[in-house]
Amino acid sequence: MAPALVVARRELAGYFATPVAYVFIVIFLVLAGALTFTLGGFFSRGQADLQPFFSFIPWLFLFLVPALTMRLWAEERRLGTIELLLTLPLPQWQAVLGKFLAAWAFCGIALALTFPLWITVNALGDPDNGVILAGYVGCLLVAGAYLAVGSALSALTRNQVIAFVLAVALCFLFAAAGSPVVTEFLSVRIPVLAEVARALSVADRFNGFTRGVIGARDLVFFASFIGFFLFLNAVVLDHRKAD
Amino acid sequence: MAALIEIERLTKRFGGFTAVDDVSFAVDRGEVLGFLGPNGAGKSTTMRMLAGFMPPTAGTARICGADVVARPVAAKRSLGFLPEGAPTYPEMTVTGFLGFAARIRGFRGSELHDRVANAMLLTQLEGVRLQPIETLSKGFKRRVGLAQALLHDPPVLVLDEPTDGLDPNQKHEVRDLIRRMAPQKAIVISTHILEEVGAVCTRAIIIARGRVVVDAPPSVLEREGQSLDDVFRALTLGPPPADGAAREAA
Numbered sequence: 001m002a003p004a005l006v007v008a009r010r011e012l013a014g015y016f017a018t019p020v021a022y023v024f025i026v027i028f029l030v031l032a033g034a035l036t037f038t039l040g041g042f043f044s045r046g047q048a049d050l051q052p053f054f055s056f057i058p059w060l061f062l063f064l065v066p067a068l069t070m071r072l073w074a075e076e077r078r079l080g081t082i083e084l085l086l087t088l089p090l091p092q093w094q095a096v097l098g099k100f101l102a103a104w105a106f107c108g109i110a111l112a113l114t115f116p117l118w119i120t121v122n123a124l125g126d127p128d129n130g131v132i133l134a135g136y137v138g139c140l141l142v143a144g145a146y147l148a149v150g151s152a153l154s155a156l157t158r159n160q161v162i163a164f165v166l167a168v169a170l171c172f173l174f175a176a177a178g179s180p181v182v183t184e185f186l187s188v189r190i191p192v193l194a195e196v197a198r199a200l201s202v203a204d205r206f207n208g209f210t211r212g213v214i215g216a217r218d219l220v221f222f223a224s225f226i227g228f229f230l231f232l233n234a235v236v237l238d239h240r241k242a243d
Numbered sequence: 244m245a246a247l248i249e250i251e252r253l254t255k256r257f258g259g260f261t262a263v264d265d266v267s268f269a270v271d272r273g274e275v276l277g278f279l280g281p282n283g284a285g286k287s288t289t290m291r292m293l294a295g296f297m298p299p300t301a302g303t304a305r306i307c308g309a310d311v312v313a314r315p316v317a318a319k320r321s322l323g324f325l326p327e328g329a330p331t332y333p334e335m336t337v338t339g340f341l342g343f344a345a346r347i348r349g350f351r352g353s354e355l356h357d358r359v360a361n362a363m364l365l366t367q368l369e370g371v372r373l374q375p376i377e378t379l380s381k382g383f384k385r386r387v388g389l390a391q392a393l394l395h396d397p398p399v400l401v402l403d404e405p406t407d408g409l410d411p412n413q414k415h416e417v418r419d420l421i422r423r424m425a426p427q428k429a430i431v432i433s434t435h436i437l438e439e440v441g442a443v444c445t446r447a448i449i450i451a452r453g454r455v456v457v458d459a460p461p462s463v464l465e466r467e468g469q470s471l472d473d474v475f476r477a478l479t480l481g482p483p484p485a486d487g488a489a490r491e492a493a
Contacts, residue, residue: 006346010332017334080330084391087294087326088347089319241296 003090007098008105015106020068028064028110032056036117048125053117054135054210058142058175058203065107065143066167069150070160072099073237077158086241096234100144100151100226107143111136131212138209141222145202146171148229155236171202178204245308246271247321247399247429248293253302255288255453262288264453265302270429270446272398275421277444277461278433281479285453286433287327290403293431294324306399320348323397325405329388333377337368337387340376344391362390365420381408389417393424400430406439418443437471451479 015021032053036042040052076082085095121127150167157163176182178201186194198204202225205218246269255263263285270276280286291297293304295311295318303310309317331340341359350358363369366386371379376387385408392400405421406414421430421443434440440447440461447464449457456478457464464474 003347006343010335010343013339014332014334079333080326080328081332083291083294083296083326084324084330084388087296087319087322087324088344089316090347091316238298 002094003088004094004098004101007085007090007095008101011099011102012105015102020071021106024064024068024106025110025113028060029113031060032114033117035060048121048127050117050121050127050132050135051210053114054139054206057139058206061107061139061143061146062171062175063168065146066150066164066171068103068106069147069154069167070163071154072103072151073155074158074160074163082241086237092237093230093234096151096230096237100147100230100233103147103151104140104144107147108140111139111143128212131210134212134214135210137214138206141209141219142202142206145174145222145225145229148226148233149174152229152233152236155233155240174200174202176203177201245269245305247307248431249303249305250289250293251303253289253292253304254300255285255292255297256300261453263292263299266450266453266455267302268448268455268458270399270431272429273426274446275425275430275432275444277440277447278431278450279435279437279440279447279475280433280450282435284450284479286450287403289450290324290401290431290433291326293401294322294326295319296326320395321398323392323395323400323402325388325392325402327403329385331376331384331387331391334375336373336375337363337379337390338372340387341390341394345394348395350395358394362394365393366390367416382410382413385409386413386417398428400424400428402430402432404434405432406434406436414439437475440471441465449475449478 035056036050036053040056042052045052073082076085086092118132121132122129146167149170150163153166153170154160154163157166177197183194183198186197199221205221208215208218248268248270250269251267253263253266254261266285266289268276278286278289288297292299293306293311295315298312303312305311306318307321309321311318332343335343338359341362342355345355345358363372366389368383368386368390371383376384379387385405389402389405392402402421406417409417418439421432424430425443425445432439432444444461447457447459447461448455457474461471465471
């Protein structure tokens with residue numbers, strides 16, 4: 001097993017050893033369900049798909065994922081275990097990757113537990129399960145993108161509240177970058193940036209997945225987005241290990 | 244063959260503050276080096292740089308010939324490190340924690356099991372093996388950290404205050420353990436308990452304001468007609484002695 005997977009395994013077990021995991025999963029499921037059935041109009045739409053559920057995911061993760069990542073490195077600093085972890089014989093990027101993978105797997109578990117929604121649409125109608133699968137892949141990628149951002153910011157500060165607020169703000173920037181409010185404003189003032197904003201928008205990319213389209217360009221976007229922020233995480237960690 | 248630990252002109256600055264200033268020494272197999280100094284003298288910073296946790300501002304440190312900056316993983320493989328305060332993951336059990344460290348070090352299957360069992364035997368942890376670390380007393384926590392450092396039987400041991408928080412019996416046991424391992428290893432321990440230096444160390448370095456002020460066997464220090472206590476106070480309280488004066492005192 002690669003050292004990154006050893007770290008990931010320990011981290012994941014750590015989530016479930018504390019109430020963090022259970023609180024996160026319960027709140028996520030309650031909010032996702034409530035939003036889907038009330039604001040999303042799951043029944044009144046009269047369509048057998050998970051569109052109402054998927055449409056809330058980027059906004060729900062916007063708050064829940066930073067809550068998960070704010071402690072990633074800040075907690076290691078508080079306990080002093082960062083000194084232990086980074087003096088074990090593993091390359092630093094493997095420690096960064098391991099922590100990320102654990103948090104990502106945890107988000108995957110939370111998403112998998114929304115399966116009753118999937119059962120419901122299949123019982124009520126005849127949905128396109130391929131589209132639903134693509135939507136879930138999109139959800140996982142959005143979670144990964146936010147996790148990478150949050151993890152890098154957690155390495156930047158030892159204060160968990162600051163890590164949370166900064167992560168929400170930055171994730172919001174990437175989520176809202178493609179929204180009409182932002183792009184229309186930018187296209188009037190700085191047309192070049194409007195294109196950039198649309199290209200960097202996590203929510204825009206995600207919409208493709210919920211329509212059932214898994215585009216190579218979108219996959220490359222998410223992979224490089226996550227890769228970039230994990231790289232940033234490793235660099236920040238290298239410079240601020242002991243602070 | 245070069246010494247197992249080689250430190251050359253190691254320096255660490257934090258902004259305008261120089262925590263470690265041009266420190267050089269080497270530790271060979273069979274030596275137990277006692278690293279002494281008042282709080283804030285730069286002991287932990289030196290050890291952190293040696294363990295590859297903090298990059299030095301200037302100078303180099305090598306463990307078994309591997310530079311800690313250029314070849315960090317190779318250097319860390321030969322090193323057992325007990326960080327200051329013996330940090331551990333509180334929610335893990337003792338075996339879980341040691342198993343994690345062993346897995347990172349590449350041990351698998353029955354060897355992993357044997358390594359963990361042996362480390363717990365050496366540090367007398369079998370009685371609490373399935374307890375979460377957060378429920379243990381300070382002395383046990385320290386020994387869990389020590390067990391983690393001994394797990395892979397490394398040629399180099401760097402222990403930051405290994406006996407802090409232990410009761411007199413446990414202190415005695417840890418010193419015994421260090422003495423038993425000494426012939427095969429190069430060991431650096433930091434401490435501010437001076438009697439410990441006489442008890443286990445073959446050599447003592449006193450560091451004050453980031454500089455080495457004395458490097459000598461403890462017996463030589465005491466032979467000056469003073470107790471270690473007096474030597475320590477004389478060297479670390481007054482104004483920093485000039486380089487030549489320090490060598491003479493040593």
